[in-house]
Amino acid sequence: MQFKDIIGQEEIKAQLIQTVAENRVSHAQLFLSSEGSGALPMAIAYAQYLNCLDKQAEDSCGVCSSCRKYERYIHPDLHFSYPFFASKDARIAVDVLDEWRAMLLEDAYFDMDIWRSKLSAENKQANINIAECHDIIKKLSYKAFEAETKVLIMWLPEYLDKEGNSLLKIIEEPPKNTLFLLVANNQEQILSTLLSRTQIVKIPKLSNAVIEHYLMEKHGLPEEQATEYSFLADGNLIDAKLLVANTQNENADKFAEWLRMGYGNRVLDLTVFVDQAAGWGRENQKNFLKYGINFLRECSLLLSGAEALVKLPGRTLDTAKKLSNHVLDLGMAEAIIQELERAHYHIERNANPKILFLDVSLQLVKIIKFKTLPKGTQYIYN
Structure with a gap:
C-alpha cells in the first residue's frame, strides 16, 4: 500500500516521510486515531516506504521487489498481529493470516465488526493472547530475510490483556533494525506499561469535506447526497462506505x-x-x-x-x-x-x-x- 492510496491525511504523510528522510524513525510507534481515519493503511504505507528500494520524494516506488510483496502483504519481513478468536484451529494470529490478507486486499478500511464477520467467532471473545505474544517474540528474534527493517504491525493493542507485558522487553530493547507499529483507537484501553514505551502519532478524523469529495469522486454520488453522508459519517470513512452500500438514506x-x-x-x-x-x-x-x-x-x-x-x-x-x-x-x-x-x-x-x-x-x-x-x-x- 502506498501513501497515495490513503484518503486525506496529507500532513501526517509528510511528517512520516520526513522521519525516514532524516533518519529519525522511532523503533516503537503508536498510531492513534478514531475508527475510519486510515491509521492501519497509514502504518502499512509507512512500513512499505521505509523498506522501498527506490524511495521517491512523496511515496514508495510501488514497483521494486519489496513494494510488490508489500502490496500483496506477503513480504517475509512484514508481520501482523491482531485480535482473533482462539480455537483448536486458530491458536495464534498467523493461523487466520489468509483471512487477514484477503480482507486487506478487499479494503484496508475496516473495523472490528467487519473483521469479526470474516471469522468463526461463535460465542468467543476476541483477544491477542499469550501464545500470540510468544510467537511475536520468536518471529522478531530472527534476522531479517530481505528487508533492511523487520516490521511488526499490531492492530488494536487494546485487545492485549496483562499478557502484553511479556512484550515489554522486546519493545524496549528490540533486535537490530526492528520496527513496532501499534494501531489503536482507544488510548485509555491500552496497557500503561506498553503505552509508555511508544512514540504516539495522532491521526485526526477525516474532515467532512475530504469524505464528501471521496464519495463524489469514487462512488459518483451527487453533491447533496455526498454532503449528507459525510455529515452522518462524522469523519469515519468506514461508516461512509456502509452508507453508500445502503443507498436508502x-x-x-x-x-x-x-x-x-x-x-x-x-x-x-x-x-x-x-x-x-x-x-x-x-x-x-x-x-x-x-x-x-x-x-x-x-x-x-x-x-x-x-x-x-x-x-x-x-x-x-x-x-x-x-x-x-x-x-x-x-x-x-x-x-x-x-x-x-x-x-x-x-x-x-x-x-x-x-x-x-x-x-x-x-x-x-x-x-x-x-x-x-x-x-x-x-x-x-x-
Missing part, C-alpha cells in the same frame, strides 16, 4: 418525524414507527441512531447561537431550525442525545430492537412533551 426525514411524534404524544404513530425500526437491520438501526446524535449536536449549536459552526446541508438545516425554534431546547437536546447514545450502545450488543426503540420512543415523549429529563441532566430553557 432517509434518516433526516425519519428522525425529524420521530421527534414530532414525541412532541405530539402520538403513541399510535410511535408504535408503528417502532415496528418499522425493528425490521431495519442492525447496521441501519445504528446509522439512524448515530444520525440522530449528530443531528441533535448540530441543533445544540443553533440553540446556542452558533449557526456559523453548523455543518448541516440546506434542506436538513431548515428542518433543524424549525425543530430548534418550535420543539427543542438545550436541555432536551442533551437528554435525547444521552438516550440515543445508550440505545446505540445496546444495539451494538444485540439488544432486542423492538423493546429498545419502544423504550427510547417513550423517553422522547417524557423529555419533549412532559419535559421530564433523566437524572443529572440540567434543564436549560431557550
Whole structure:
C-alpha cells in the first residue's frame, strides 16, 4: 500500500516521510486515531516506504521487489498481529493470516465488526493472547530475510490483556533494525506499561469535506447526497462506505418525524414507527441512531447561537431550525442525545430492537412533551 492510496491525511504523510528522510524513525510507534481515519493503511504505507528500494520524494516506488510483496502483504519481513478468536484451529494470529490478507486486499478500511464477520467467532471473545505474544517474540528474534527493517504491525493493542507485558522487553530493547507499529483507537484501553514505551502519532478524523469529495469522486454520488453522508459519517470513512452500500438514506426525514411524534404524544404513530425500526437491520438501526446524535449536536449549536459552526446541508438545516425554534431546547437536546447514545450502545450488543426503540420512543415523549429529563441532566430553557 502506498501513501497515495490513503484518503486525506496529507500532513501526517509528510511528517512520516520526513522521519525516514532524516533518519529519525522511532523503533516503537503508536498510531492513534478514531475508527475510519486510515491509521492501519497509514502504518502499512509507512512500513512499505521505509523498506522501498527506490524511495521517491512523496511515496514508495510501488514497483521494486519489496513494494510488490508489500502490496500483496506477503513480504517475509512484514508481520501482523491482531485480535482473533482462539480455537483448536486458530491458536495464534498467523493461523487466520489468509483471512487477514484477503480482507486487506478487499479494503484496508475496516473495523472490528467487519473483521469479526470474516471469522468463526461463535460465542468467543476476541483477544491477542499469550501464545500470540510468544510467537511475536520468536518471529522478531530472527534476522531479517530481505528487508533492511523487520516490521511488526499490531492492530488494536487494546485487545492485549496483562499478557502484553511479556512484550515489554522486546519493545524496549528490540533486535537490530526492528520496527513496532501499534494501531489503536482507544488510548485509555491500552496497557500503561506498553503505552509508555511508544512514540504516539495522532491521526485526526477525516474532515467532512475530504469524505464528501471521496464519495463524489469514487462512488459518483451527487453533491447533496455526498454532503449528507459525510455529515452522518462524522469523519469515519468506514461508516461512509456502509452508507453508500445502503443507498436508502432517509434518516433526516425519519428522525425529524420521530421527534414530532414525541412532541405530539402520538403513541399510535410511535408504535408503528417502532415496528418499522425493528425490521431495519442492525447496521441501519445504528446509522439512524448515530444520525440522530449528530443531528441533535448540530441543533445544540443553533440553540446556542452558533449557526456559523453548523455543518448541516440546506434542506436538513431548515428542518433543524424549525425543530430548534418550535420543539427543542438545550436541555432536551442533551437528554435525547444521552438516550440515543445508550440505545446505540445496546444495539451494538444485540439488544432486542423492538423493546429498545419502544423504550427510547417513550423517553422522547417524557423529555419533549412532559419535559421530564433523566437524572443529572440540567434543564436549560431557550
